[in-house]
Amino acid sequence: MISQDSNKKKTVAVIGSGMAGLVSVYLIQQDRKKRYEVEMFETQNQLSLDSASHTVTSDEDPSSSYRIDVPMRAFDDGFHLNLKRMYDHLGVQYTSPKFVYPLSTVSTTDNSRKSPPHFIHSSSNHQVPPIKPERCGYGQWILRTLYLAVCYFWFTACCFLIEPIPATIDRDDESFQVYLDRIALPKYFIGNYLLPLMSAVTTCSHDELLGFPAIDAIDYARRTYRQPHYTVVGGVQNVQAKIACAPSVRLGATVTKVEHIGSRLRVTWIDSRSTETCSKEFDHVVMAVTPNVVGAIYEPLRTTLSSIPVISGESVVHYDRSTLPDCGRSIRKFSRDVRFSPDQPQLLYICSNSSATEAIHEHPGSVLVTSFPIAPIDPAKVIHRARLARVLRTPKSRRVVNRIFSGDFEQTQQEDKTWRNGTGNVWLAGAWCWDGMVLLEGCIVSAMRVAAGLDVEVPWQ
Numbered sequence: 524m525i526s527q528d529s530n531k532k533k534t535v536a537v538i539g540s541g542m543a544g545l546v547s548v549y550l551i552q553q554d555r556k557k558r559y560e561v562e563m564f565e566t567q568n569q570l571s572l573d574s575a576s577h578t579v580t581s582d583e584d585p586s587s588s589y590r591i592d593v594p595m596r597a598f599d600d601g602f603h604l605n606l607k608r609m610y611d612h613l614g615v616q617y618t619s620p621k622f623v624y625p626l627s628t629v630s631t632t633d634n635s636r637k638s639p640p641h642f643i644h645s646s647s648n649h650q651v652p653p654i655k656p657e658r659c660g661y662g663q664w665i666l667r668t669l670y671l672a673v674c675y676f677w678f679t680a681c682c683f684l685i686e687p688i689p690a691t692i693d694r695d696d697e698s699f700q701v702y703l704d705r706i707a708l709p710k711y712f713i714g715n716y717l718l719p720l721m722s723a724v725t726t727c728s729h730d731e732l733l734g735f736p737a738i739d740a741i742d743y744a745r746r747t748y749r750q751p752h753y754t755v756v757g758g759v760q761n762v763q764a765k766i767a768c769a770p771s772v773r774l775g776a777t778v779t780k781v782e783h784i785g786s787r788l789r790v791t792w793i794d795s796r797s798t799e800t801c802s803k804e805f806d807h808v809v810m811a812v813t814p815n816v817v818g819a820i821y822e823p824l825r826t827t828l829s830s831i832p833v834i835s836g837e838s839v840v841h842y843d844r845s846t847l848p849d850c851g852r853s854i855r856k857f858s859r860d861v862r863f864s865p866d867q868p869q870l871l872y873i874c875s876n877s878s879a880t881e882a883i884h885e886h887p888g889s890v891l892v893t894s895f896p897i898a899p900i901d902p903a904k905v906i907h908r909a910r911l912a913r914v915l916r917t918p919k920s921r922r923v924v925n926r927i928f929s930g931d932f933e934q935t936q937q938e939d940k941t942w943r944n945g946t947g948n949v950w951l952a953g954a955w956c957w958d959g960m961v962l963l964e965g966c967i968v969s970a971m972r973v974a975a976g977l978d979v980e981v982p983w984q
């Protein structure tokens with residue numbers, strides 16, 4: 524006979540409503556046996572996946588508007604396998620814009636001065652030969668293109684043929700810096716082409732990127748080699764509308780503590796409207812927040828997660844065209860087209876100094892979005908700003924993450940005392956909760972892991 528207790532639904536608190544939190548809730552709600560009752564907590568006053576995005580309305584036709592995803596939520600076939608499967612399952616529409624990347628240099632003495640582009644790269648090399656920068660002579664352009672082709676070929680061949688040195692018990696993973704030295708890639712190519720292009724994806728300083736485990740960068744380069752990029756038609760608001768299905772959502776609820784009370788978990792939060800401190804007990808807690816937040820609210824992981832670096836930066840939506848490098852006529856065609864159709868090649872200006880890179884994405888209507896700006900932007904021309912957190916990878920943080928998410932915690936716990944995902948019914952989800960670059964794919968993989976831990980089937984698997 525089934526007791527009344529076993530019929531009672533288990534309660535689950537999901538903290539954070541970014542992609543990882545929303546997908547975790549969506550999956551738990553798919554449980555065929557309807558065993559779970561989910562409650563979501565979000566510190567902001569709206570769901571967070573789409574909260575930093577911005578809508579621009581055309582001056583000529585106020586009924587026509589365009590949604591700009593902030594941050595950019597691009598994905599591709601080779602890397603974002605589960606994200607794409609989920610989008611297909613949900614019927615989310617996406618498009619495959621081509622990107623054109625003018626690469627230019629920001630002056631070290633005056634941040635507002637940018638050189639005209641020294642190279643114009645195209646995503647998946649869809650422009651062959653590459654577009655000639657206006658101020659570059661034909662001879663110089665041919666020599667530069669040949670030099671880059673050789674370096675690019677060498678780097679790509681190494682990615683597929685030379686494995687990064689893995690960690691052992693007493694040695695960390697090889698860093699990206701050490702790998703690049705080992706394959707003898709020219710410093711000029713690294714500083715002027717490779718790091719600017721890659722750090723536009725990782726939005727961190729060049730030094731931070733060089734400190735990543737080499738396997739992350741190499742795996743990313745392999746998986747995205749010659750793969751098309753995609754963006755969601757109408758922006759991630761359309762994804763959020765399809766997956767936001769928590770029956771109970773507490774907005775403006777900042778969780779301050781998660782603690783074990785016997786076999787249950789107590790979640791304590793501050794309600795931003797009433798400023799009251801409230802608490803409630805649950806059977807499971809999913810923390811879909813960055814590792815610094817996990818450390819702040821959940822004592823057992825405080826020390827372990829302090830070794831995972833988290834930085835924050837800004838994405839700025841604006842009209843300040845003086846921040847663009849002078850490209851002359853070389854890319855005007857794309858610039859003009861991009862104003863009228865989002866399906867045309869899109870311009871993503873990559874502007875670097877010796878230590879960092881800013882990416883300026885030109886959207887229809889001449890709206891610019893600068894991620895992690897280096898050059899000053901005229902405040903009078905700013906229409907929206909968003910502060911964004913970015914979790915970084917290091918050989919040490921990779922070791923920590925892999926240990927937390929490795930294997931079956933019940934089996935492994937007997938030999939070692941490391942906290943493992945699922946210990947005491949506490950689960951972690953987020954872009955950082957997997958072994959790879961901290962991008963949307965990590966959100967989906969970790970949410971699927973939560974579902975597996977709760978014995979819920981993943982519909983797109």
Ligand SMILES: Cc1cc2nc3c(=O)[nH]c(=O)nc-3n(C[C@H](O)[C@H](O)[C@H](O)COP(=O)(O)OP(=O)(O)OC[C@H]3O[C@@H](n4cnc5c(N)ncnc54)[C@H](O)[C@@H]3O)c2cc1C
Nearest residue numbers: 539541542543566571594595596597777778953954962963
């Ligand atoms: C500039 C930039 C560009 C990017 N571009 C891409 C891209 O093109 N493609 C790609 O795949 N990835 C991209 N990424 C990465 C990707 O967007 C993020 O890694 C991903 O969105 C993180 O999602 P998440 O659910 O793990 O965490 P988050 O989105 O950080 O969600 C965590 C949520 O928890 C909430 N929260 C925090 N503390 C508390 C608390 N105490 N109580 C309650 N709620 C709390 C926060 O408000 C937040 O909403 C980009 C990132 C940046 C910064």
